[in-house]
Amino acid sequence: MRPYVILNAGMTLDGKIASKSRNSEISGSEDLMRVHELRKKVDAIMVGINTVIVDNPRLTVHKIPGKKKDNPIRIVVDSKGRTPLSSRVLSGEAETIIAVSKKADKKRVTQLKKKAKVIICGKDKVDLKCLMEKLYEMSIKTILLEGGGTLNWSMLSGGLVDEVRVAIAPVIVGGEKAVTLVEGEGFNLIKEGVKLGLKRNYPLGEDFILEYEVLK
Numbered sequence: 001m002r003p004y005v006i007l008n009a010g011m012t013l014d015g016k017i018a019s020k021s022r023n024s025e026i027s028g029s030e031d032l033m034r035v036h037e038l039r040k041k042v043d044a045i046m047v048g049i050n051t052v053i054v055d056n057p058r059l060t061v062h063k064i065p066g067k068k069k070d071n072p073i074r075i076v077v078d079s080k081g082r083t084p085l086s087s088r089v090l091s092g093e094a095e096t097i098i099a100v101s102k103k104a105d106k107k108r109v110t111q112l113k114k115k116a117k118v119i120i121c122g123k124d125k126v127d128l129k130c131l132m133e134k135l136y137e138m139s140i141k142t143i144l145l146e147g148g149g150t151l152n153w154s155m156l157s158g159g160l161v162d163e164v165r166v167a168i169a170p171v172i173v174g175g176e177k178a179v180t181l182v183e184g185e186g187f188n189l190i191k192e193g194v195k196l197g198l199k200r201n202y203p204l205g206e207d208f209i210l211e212y213e214v215l216k
């Protein structure tokens with residue numbers, strides 16, 4: 001058994017979730033409120049370590065009224081245990097889980113354990129299937145996956161995502177070094193891709209929201 005996973009991102013019309021300089025302020029204030037409403041409803045939010053290093057996000061409910069108990073558990077996928085000890089995800093605002101692999105330095109893991117729960121899954125990269133099973137056993141039944149593109153690929157290609165929601169902002173930034181919604185190795189053929197079924201679409205402020213279910 002594994003948690004129900006909703007992948008959510010703010011994206012430019014040309015599919016980027018960050019510009020070439022890693023600027024990721026993409027969607028408007030109405031969309032940020034939508035995301036924070038979503039955060040309030042899930043058990044946990046999950047991000048990749050690059051997102052923590054680049055954006056230093058709080059990953060809490062703070063754009064809408066809320067209490068500390070509304071903050072979901074924060075999960076960072078970080079094989080080597082590189083999460084900076086001063087990062088905002090390690091603040092006392094909410095619980096945090098750092099998922100590492102056996103590759104993580106023992107001393108580093110000891111330091112992280114003082115500020116977060118550490119789960120070890122996998123030899124090299126974090127084994128996401130193992131992680132999902134362990135999270136489910138810890139009563140985490142719903143996860144909001146907030147990227148970035150590399151983690152999105154691993155989760156989607158591993159069949160671990162149930163829904164995809166994107167806010168498309170009316171802007172184009174280009175850049176082959178910019179981060180797209182899904183990075184990684186990619187599928188060879190279109191027919192091998194992850195198939196989606198449109199559930200809902202609506203304008204929100206200047207953005208346009210698309211909500212899909214992942215077809216199994």
Ligand SMILES: NC(=O)c1ccc[n+]([C@@H]2O[C@H](COP(=O)([O-])OP(=O)(O)OC[C@H]3O[C@@H](n4cnc5c(N)ncnc54)[C@H](OP(=O)(O)O)[C@@H]3O)[C@@H](O)[C@H]2O)c1
Nearest residue numbers: 009010017018024048050051079126147148149150151154
């Ligand atoms: N617009 C949006 O909604 C939005 C949302 C989130 C992020 N972003 C942007 O996305 C960018 C970061 O994306 P990113 O693609 O560079 O990185 P990322 O997905 O945030 O993190 C990827 C890293 O996670 C670690 N990892 C460990 N196990 C993994 C596994 N099984 N599969 C995949 N990754 C694994 C790897 O680093 P180790 O090998 O060190 O473990 C990997 O390089 C930032 O610029 C951020 O601003 C935008």
